[in-house]
Amino acid sequence: MPITVTMPQLSPTMEVGTLARWLVSEGDTVTSGDVLAEIETDKATMEVEAIDDGTVGRILVAEGTENVPVNQAIALILEEGEEALEEEPGSIEAVPLPSGPASGEADSEPEKAVVQDGPGKPASSGRKRAASPLARSMALKAGLSLDDVTGSGPGGRIIKRDIEKALKAGVPATSPAIASAWEEIRVTGMRRVIAERLQEAKQTIPHFYLSLDCDIDRLLEARREINAAGYRVSVNDFIIRALALALRDVPDANVQWGGDVIRRFAHVDLSVAVAVDGGLVTPVIRDAASRSLLDIATAMRDLADRARSGKLMPEEYQGGSFTLSNLGMYGIREFDAVINPPQAGILAVGAGYPRPVARDGALAVATLMSTTLSADHRVVDGATGAALLNAFRNFIESPTSLLL
Amino acid sequence: MAQSRYDLAILGGGPGGYVAAIRAAQLGMSVAVIEREHLGGVCLNWGCIPTKALLRSAEVMRLARHGDAFGLDIDSPRFDIAAVVGRSRKVADRLSQGVRHLLSKHSVTIINDEGQLAGPGTVRVGETLLEAGHIVLATGARPRELPEVKADERVIWTYRKAMVPETMPESVIVIGSGAIGIEFASFYRDMGAGVTVVEVVDRILPSEDEEISAIARKSFEKQGINIHTGSVVQEVTTSQEGATVRIADDAGEEHLLAAERVILAVGIVGNTENLGLEGTGVTVSGGHVAVNRWLETGEEGVFAIGDLAGPPWLAHKASHEGIIAVERIAGLDHVEPLDTGSIPGCTYCHPQIASIGLTEAAARDAGHAVRVGRFPFLGNGKAIAMGDDEGMVKTVFDADTGELLGAHMIGAEVTELIHGFAIARTLETTEAELMATIFPHPTLSEMMGESVLAAYGRALHI
Ligand SMILES: Cc1cc2nc3c(=O)[nH]c(=O)nc-3n(C[C@H](O)[C@H](O)[C@H](O)COP(=O)(O)OP(=O)(O)OC[C@H]3O[C@@H](n4cnc5c(N)ncnc54)[C@H](O)[C@@H]3O)c2cc1C
Numbered sequence: 001m002p003i004t005v006t007m008p009q010l011s012p013t014m015e016v017g018t019l020a021r022w023l024v025s026e027g028d029t030v031t032s033g034d035v036l037a038e039i040e041t042d043k044a045t046m047e048v049e050a051i052d053d054g055t056v057g058r059i060l061v062a063e064g065t066e067n068v069p070v071n072q073a074i075a076l077i078l079e080e081g082e083e084a085l086e087e088e089p090g091s092i093e094a095v096p097l098p099s100g101p102a103s104g105e106a107d108s109e110p111e112k113a114v115v116q117d118g119p120g121k122p123a124s125s126g127r128k129r130a131a132s133p134l135a136r137s138m139a140l141k142a143g144l145s146l147d148d149v150t151g152s153g154p155g156g157r158i159i160k161r162d163i164e165k166a167l168k169a170g171v172p173a174t175s176p177a178i179a180s181a182w183e184e185i186r187v188t189g190m191r192r193v194i195a196e197r198l199q200e201a202k203q204t205i206p207h208f209y210l211s212l213d214c215d216i217d218r219l220l221e222a223r224r225e226i227n228a229a230g231y232r233v234s235v236n237d238f239i240i241r242a243l244a245l246a247l248r249d250v251p252d253a254n255v256q257w258g259g260d261v262i263r264r265f266a267h268v269d270l271s272v273a274v275a276v277d278g279g280l281v282t283p284v285i286r287d288a289a290s291r292s293l294l295d296i297a298t299a300m301r302d303l304a305d306r307a308r309s310g311k312l313m314p315e316e317y318q319g320g321s322f323t324l325s326n327l328g329m330y331g332i333r334e335f336d337a338v339i340n341p342p343q344a345g346i347l348a349v350g351a352g353y354p355r356p357v358a359r360d361g362a363l364a365v366a367t368l369m370s371t372t373l374s375a376d377h378r379v380v381d382g383a384t385g386a387a388l389l390n391a392f393r394n395f396i397e398s399p400t401s402l403l404l
Numbered sequence: 405m406a407q408s409r410y411d412l413a414i415l416g417g418g419p420g421g422y423v424a425a426i427r428a429a430q431l432g433m434s435v436a437v438i439e440r441e442h443l444g445g446v447c448l449n450w451g452c453i454p455t456k457a458l459l460r461s462a463e464v465m466r467l468a469r470h471g472d473a474f475g476l477d478i479d480s481p482r483f484d485i486a487a488v489v490g491r492s493r494k495v496a497d498r499l500s501q502g503v504r505h506l507l508s509k510h511s512v513t514i515i516n517d518e519g520q521l522a523g524p525g526t527v528r529v530g531e532t533l534l535e536a537g538h539i540v541l542a543t544g545a546r547p548r549e550l551p552e553v554k555a556d557e558r559v560i561w562t563y564r565k566a567m568v569p570e571t572m573p574e575s576v577i578v579i580g581s582g583a584i585g586i587e588f589a590s591f592y593r594d595m596g597a598g599v600t601v602v603e604v605v606d607r608i609l610p611s612e613d614e615e616i617s618a619i620a621r622k623s624f625e626k627q628g629i630n631i632h633t634g635s636v637v638q639e640v641t642t643s644q645e646g647a648t649v650r651i652a653d654d655a656g657e658e659h660l661l662a663a664e665r666v667i668l669a670v671g672i673v674g675n676t677e678n679l680g681l682e683g684t685g686v687t688v689s690g691g692h693v694a695v696n697r698w699l700e701t702g703e704e705g706v707f708a709i710g711d712l713a714g715p716p717w718l719a720h721k722a723s724h725e726g727i728i729a730v731e732r733i734a735g736l737d738h739v740e741p742l743d744t745g746s747i748p749g750c751t752y753c754h755p756q757i758a759s760i761g762l763t764e765a766a767a768r769d770a771g772h773a774v775r776v777g778r779f780p781f782l783g784n785g786k787a788i789a790m791g792d793d794e795g796m797v798k799t800v801f802d803a804d805t806g807e808l809l810g811a812h813m814i815g816a817e818v819t820e821l822i823h824g825f826a827i828a829r830t831l832e833t834t835e836a837e838l839m840a841t842i843f844p845h846p847t848l849s850e851m852m853g854e855s856v857l858a859a860y861g862r863a864l865h866i
Contacts, residue, residue, distance in 0.1 A: 132831060132832030132833070133806075133831075133832060133833050133834045133836065133837050134805060134806070134807050134832035134833065134834050135832060137805045137806050137807075137834050137836075138805050141804060141805060154738070159832055160807070160832055186804070186806075189860045189861030189862065190861065192860075192861075192862075193861065
């Protein structure tokens with residue numbers, strides 16, 4: 001009797017999987033432990049191993065097939081001495097489909113294939129339970145298996161009230177070990193936007209990175225004096241102003257790749273990354289190069305406050321020409337940032353740390369702030385990037401120029 | 405009278421009663437419908453249908469008046485009110501005949517008379533007694549009057565007179581801003597009358613979402629309708645020429661409003677009188693017959709449905725209750741009580757209003773963390789092509805589960821769109837399925853998809 005390899009259930013909520021790749025072909029000899037195939041769900045990629053020795057008799061589901069139901073037969077392994085089967089795949093496929101909990105014939109077929117690192121839940125039911133989307137969403141959230149719920153909708157469909165009833169009656173959420181293994185958190189709109197934009201950035205923008213350390217002792221001194229006079233200016237405000245002036249002076253870095261054209265901006269509209277609950281937003285300081293340090297400080301405080309309370313209007317966080325990301329306040333020494341498309345550059349700024357420097361042939365201590373420029377090589381070349389970073393450093397290191 | 409024993413006797417042939425009759429016949433019951441006036445009830449004869457016919461005339465009139473906006477040269481369009489009303493009556497008659505035909509086709513006995521309960525399982529019609537296994541009361545409702553204001557149907561009209569005017573009044577005051585009041589306000593305004601609406605609550609269309617009420621108010625005021633909210637009618641005095649209405653606003657100040665006619669649209673009361681309810685288990689409370697969720701009254705074998713059994717006063721609610729009651733009587737499996745959260749409501753004024761489910765405020769009050777999507781008509785190609793780009797589609801979702809808690813729309817043809825969300829609610833779809841739905845372009849329906857996307861920060865066209 002050939003051994004059926006079935007689509008494994010990789011998580012309690014998995015109902016279908018994609019057969020990403022076959023690592024064996026029909027006729028191959030396999031020994032227990034050999035990897036047969038790779039399975040993908042929206043959450044993970046897993047390998048299916050052979051647990052018996054034999055020959056791959058037939059591959060029933062082609063590579064790349066999506067939405068293969070859990071427990072559907074995907075291949076047959078012939079044990080030694082068995083002849084290749086001639087049946088139509090269809091007739092074989094029907095065999096191992098186990099049934100719901102009601103019919104006791106759910107046999108050991110699913111265990112013929114083991115899943116590495118899987119959560120270990122025996123595949124209790126492969127049949128897709130009829131359930132409303134809302135019921136599914138609620139069950140997922142509550143960690144409830146639909147197998148434990150009786151449907152009362154049309155044709156036994158599981159609907160909202162059945163989940164409510166099950167929860168009230170205290171139907172155990174899937175086995176405790178699994179329930180605690182992870183938690184599924186719904187993706188928020190902001191998270192989705194961040195995910196999509198940054199993935200797009202890393203996949204489509206040829207990033208390159210330039211780093212430079214800036215001595216900020218004079219800047220810190222200037223800030224102390226200004227704040228002693230009753231103003232409120234942060235290091236970040238100086239950085240915004242310095243970056244804005246540097247971009248003004250090196251306009252070839254204040255650009256955007258447009259496929260057929262390169263867009264060079266007349267103004268520096270600086271997006272400043274602000275961490276908020278559940279993600280980050282980038283309010284824009286408009287025309288930052290023509291605004292005074294104090295003006296920037298006031299505007300930034302207001303934008304950051306409103307960003308954190310979720311009160312920004314779209315036009316306040318859309319349409320920047322360049323981004324500043326400062327993780328100095330978190331003690332980060334240096335890092336590389338991902339460009340925020342469609343922009344062509346982002347400056348990553350770390351914290352100022354006292355470090356030894358050689359000055360006039362002698363060792364001295366200076367507060368150095370590391371900065372890394374990530375630039376889009378389609379529009380910004382190394383020399384342009386270097387010019388921008390140097391201009392930035394000059395402004396930072398001669399802070400009086402920032403007060404003019 | 406063909407026989408005197410039926411499985412089911414139904415008092416009232418409105419959308420509640422006649423639909424119940426057809427469903428019962430489908431299930432093999434012998435059925436009698438006792439109707440004292442017109443088959444089709446208020447809905448077909450004095451409600452939904454004739455008002456929609458009038459509003460259609462008003463719409464054509466409005467379009468003709470703005471013909472130049474479409475490149476047409478229509479010289480000061482005029483109307484003949486007798487012909488407008490005549491068309492409305494013809495539409496009503498045609499549908500009433502249609503109901504008669506439908507009932508006959510299903511072998512339902514139609515008795516044109518008044519009926520009442522006369523002991524267990526018995527209905528009296530004139531001198532005749534009918535025996536019935538079960539009885540459904542579906543006698544509907546009539547306009548409510550205010551203690552201070554009695555309709556004389558000369559100067560102070562109810563809907564009944566307001567839909568068959570002999571001449572076009574120069575001005576009307578509409579008391580009450582529910583669906584019926586607002587539809588008449590819209591009709592008379594479009595036909596050129598000066599219109600004032602008086603509402604006791606602090607906003608018009610008080611059962612709609614607050615944002616929709618606000619948009620509607622702005623639009624009506626732009627059309628020249630005067631609106632007094634938070635205002636209590638103190639007194640209405642009539643004369644040969646018209647009426648004077650004294651109102652007190654929420655600041656306690658009194659105002660005098662004058663108009664040729666007053667339309668009273670402050671709700672309805674159930675037709676519970678002369679039904680032989682005395683001495684039975686049927687109880688009446690607040691002008692309506694009390695029922696449980698299966699539409700059963702306190703009297704064994706007697707059901708009540710539709711306007712008689714309480715709000716919402718909508719024809720489709722009456723019909724649906726009729727089906728539930730009959731299937732319950734037939735002992736069918738899987739009969740579901742009415743899901744009151746999934747009854748769509750429509751107002752056919754200009755701009756139209758349609759909604760289903762919880763308003764944003766009600767959803768929050770019920771403890772939901774909500775996600776709200778809004779999409780303006782301004783962003784829709786079809787709306788702009790139609791020259792009607794005023795309005796909004798608003799959707800309210802439960803932030804945790806993605807349940808569509810409510811949908812609220814104002815603008816052109818939204819009454820023809822709301823069913824999409826009704827299906828969504830009935831199927832218990834979440835935002836994910838709605839986002840995956842392909843809406844045809846260019847249609848107003850695209851705004852439904854966009855509103856859902858907007859709730860999740862993904863709207864495409866704003
Ligand atoms: C102006 C107006 C506009 C409306 N527009 C809409 C709309 O657009 N959409 C909507 O859904 N709803 C609308 N409605 C409401 C809708 O008309 C009612 O909800 C619906 O008619 C209720 O149906 P029903 O069967 O319960 O009662 P009804 O339609 O009132 O029918 C009851 C019937 O019972 C008969 N009857 C009463 N007593 C007896 C008796 N003792 N013996 C025999 N027969 C009796 C009556 O003659 C009547 O025909 C509107 C109402 C009005 C007034």
